[in-house]
Amino acid sequence: MAHLLVVDDDPALLTVLQIALSARGDQLTVVRTGREAIDRLALSPPDAVVLDLGLPDLDGVDVCRRVRQWSDVPVIVLSADGDEQRKVAALDAGADDYVTKPFGMAELQARLRAALRHGARRRGDPDPASVEIGPLHVDLAHHTVSVDGRVVDLTAREYDLLAYLARHAGKVCTHHLILQAVWGAGYGTESNYLRVYTHRLRQKLGSAGTMLRTHPGVGYQLTDDPDRVPGGQAR
């Protein structure tokens, strides 16, 4: 049973979420404004947050940024805009994943499960020496990667890219975040680099390559979530 904080200003949607999520045994706290959300997060930290980007008082992106200053709690944003830019801004500001309105409950559930799993691992060891995701093993101390125990030969850059995604497993990493972390501070818009390197990585990882998900126009994500729909778009 997980404790979830749901932030949305639409009472009808809140009612549905309450019914659906409680039916699965989760404990729910619902708030309707960004300020209330921040207060709740400080008072009784939940296991995960579902945050609507269009709040009446604060911008959802700002809420993300503020929460990230002191909390690692997984945040899934609900974007009603269909606006890639705001979605990307929220992910850049620290959100882990996103669901585009309108969404099916199964999809939200799947995202929540993945977020809770990754959140638990992050809490368990904030700075691990190695990351294990499905058949993939990334040894961050010795800079080696193996799939089902078989060592995969990677270039330095390919390793850096994979290591970054592994360290943030479960989170949708935007092009900007990856380029800044792996290529350096001078980069940020060269998403074509990423296309080339992720393609090579997928080939080298073989069966484990499917865990490297592309979110078109947004970024990449390393996850073993089996029912994760790439791109996550309900269109």
Added chain:
Amino acid sequence: MAISRRTALGVAVAVALVVMLSAGMIPVRGHLSVATAGLVLVVPVVAGVVVGGLTAGIVAVVAGFVAYDVLFIPPYGTLAVGRVQNWAALAVYVIVLVLVAAVVTDQRRARDAATRREREARRLFELSEALVADSPHLAQRVVDTVARTFEARWVALMLPEQGDLATVAQSGEVPPHRLASLLGTAGTDLGLAVPLLPAVGSPETPAVVALVTEENPVGLLAVAPAPGNEHDRQLLATFANQAALAITRADLREAAVRAERLEAAEETRQILLRTVSHDLRTPLATIKASLSELLEPGSELAEPTRRLLLGLAEEQADRLDRLVANLLDVTRVEAGSLAVRTDAAAVDEIVDEAMATLGRPPVTVDIAADVPLVQADHTLICHVLVNLVDNALRYSPDHVEVSAVRADTGVELAVTDHGPGLAADQRARVGAGPGSGIDPVHGTGGRGTSPVWGQGHGGLGLAIANAFVAAHGSRLTVTDNAGHGSRLAFTLAGVPMHGDVDRGHGSAAGTRVSGASGPGVGPTVGADIPVGPVGPDIPVGAETA
């Protein structure tokens, strides 16, 4: 060489004076000294110069000399000069007169030049003044001023329009063949139309001046008859340059204004798109979430919960339907096909219908007993109330009041709510402090209304309400209820109780609400472009009844 009238007059005056003075002095010439006679004979020469100029002066000097020598220097009757003393007098006479003639002539010339310069300066000033004021009739003013200043028979101003040269303004009767030949020769290449100033000749031959700014041809100015002298031609050329600058400047300003309007319209469109996207997805999110939950395999929801989810989905479907209706209204307002049909309407009926549309929500309705009938479009005002109440319900589902009270000009309708979060929200969206009014959408490019549109909820509904209220010549005002909710209010014109109420029926005033210019649109910039659903405020007064 033709002798000018002035010269002839001068000569006549001089000769007449020489004859008169000589005739007067001959009887007494024995008693006069030679010098005195000479002094007297200075008078006609000076008079001749003053009246007739240098030529007249020379003739006068010759006449005076002959008269002086023959009649007053002994021996009389001959040109012979007797004594040395008399030679001296004659010499002094001639020298003095030549100098006087020269000085007077110079002065005359200077005075003439000054007068001409002053006149030119004044004309140029008049011409420039016509260009200073920004007027939509700039072209006509240029033409009129040139016609007046140069006393022209006709003046025509030609500017390029869609690639061709076209006459945009003219003064006087322009002979069609002249115009055709002008337009023909210039063609589309104004660069070929160099200043062309024909010699003075036929009074019908026009002077054609190219209006040029910084090497760029702007247009052509034709003036007939062509100015007769060099000064006028220069003046015309100078004025042509100024006119070219003024026309270019006016074009630039127009382009700037157009760009600004387009930008404003584009901004409105963007906001509309965002609002629509948000407003439509919000109910859809609930519908999809409930239905997907109901369809979830292995879901073990209790029957009341299932019914609750289905009820929510249905309720949101209704909301979606209203939004689509609103969206259609936006389109109709934009397309100008929405007519405001004002008629005598009962406030309680409108309110009741609005409540029915919303599915009878828990709203307190308070309509004063003395409220008169209002002059309004029943359907549109019902829309307004539905939107306002729907919006209010989202913030305080349990405490919404609809009230109608008698106001001095009619009836004030207000929707009040007591939602705790509402005041802050409204303030943020209206972007002002307590008691601020939502700008009643003057068709100012939609920019002034963007706060109402903002990111908030029911943005579309509020904007529609705003536009419809404005279409009734009223305005929607927002009042902050001291931090405990908001009050949105507007006033409708009342129908006089003692009057013939039925008069309103059947004569529905078909005032059109339109984004385009229509009756009652203020002199605001941008009133003539469609700017989203924000209609101009069209006063629908009692006279339309």
